[in-house]
Amino acid sequence: GKRKIHYLFEDGKEMAEEYDIKTGQLMSRKWREKNTLGGTGKWQVEVGEPTSPLLGALESELITESSSNPIFMRKDTLSSFQWRIRNLPYPKEVYSVSVEEEQRCCVIRTTNKKYYKKFSIPDLDRYHLPLDAAALSFTHANNTLIITYQKPKEILAAEEQLQKELKKIKAANSGDGDCKTQ
Numbered sequence: 001g002k003r004k005i006h007y008l009f010e011d012g013k014e015m016a017e018e019y020d021i022k023t024g025q026l027m028s029r030k031w032r033e034k035n036t037l038g039g040t041g042k043w044q045v046e047v048g049e050p051t052s053p054l055l056g057a058l059e060s061e062l063i064t065e066s067s068s069n070p071i072f073m074r075k076d077t078l079s080s081f082q083w084r085i086r087n088l089p090y091p092k093e094v095y096s097v098s099v100e101e102e103q104r105c106c107v108i109r110t111t112n113k114k115y116y117k118k119f120s121i122p123d124l125d126r127y128h129l130p131l132d133a134a135a136l137s138f139t140h141a142n143n144t145l146i147i148t149y150q151k152p153k154e155i156l157a158a159e160e161q162l163q164k165e166l167k168k169i170k171a172a173n174s175g176d177g178d179c180k181t182q
Contacts, residue, residue, distance in 0.1 A: 001021055001022070002018045002027065003018070004017070005018075005166065013033045024078075024163050025078055028049070048073070049073060050071070071085065072085050072117065083119065083146070084146055085117070086143065090140075095140065096108070103118075105119060105120045106121070106136065124152070127154055129155070136149050
């Protein structure tokens with residue numbers, strides 16, 4: 001039910017995306033670039049569930065973070081960028097979500113000073129588009145704060161064009177696809 005696309009860029013960066021085959025919706029996007037010694041670095045999740053280290057891995061020796069800590073993740077819809085922050089028990093009136101245009105980021109604050117988060121929208125940065133406070137909204141349900149930013153028409157058009165291009169590409173496991181790098 002997923003279609004995985006792997007991109008290799010000339011500057012050494014890699015991007016891997018997963019799309020739902022039925023809806024064409026982006027499920028995950030991860031970036032990786034070479035480290036200072038030329039080896040491959042760790043995947044940085046931009047969209048989708050954050051990766052948790054496997055049990056027994058070196059990162060999770062004896063100390064682990066609390067399971068009640070807020071979990072920040074991005075999960076887009078076809079018409080909007082969406083961020084979900086789980087484990088935030090306060091009522092909706094406590095939250096304030098705003099746009100900082102000079103820093104090109106969104107800011108989440110609570111009036112009780114228990115949570116503060118700044119995050120950027122990399123898609124807008126890639127297209128050099130300004131942030132629009134009117135496109136930003138939020139709601140709170142089931143201990144989860146959901147922040148929605150409506151996608152600008154330029155990004156919607158680019159995503160539609162990308163979907164057309166992806167439909168032309170044959171899958172590597174279809175038998176006749178040769179997966180050669182150039």
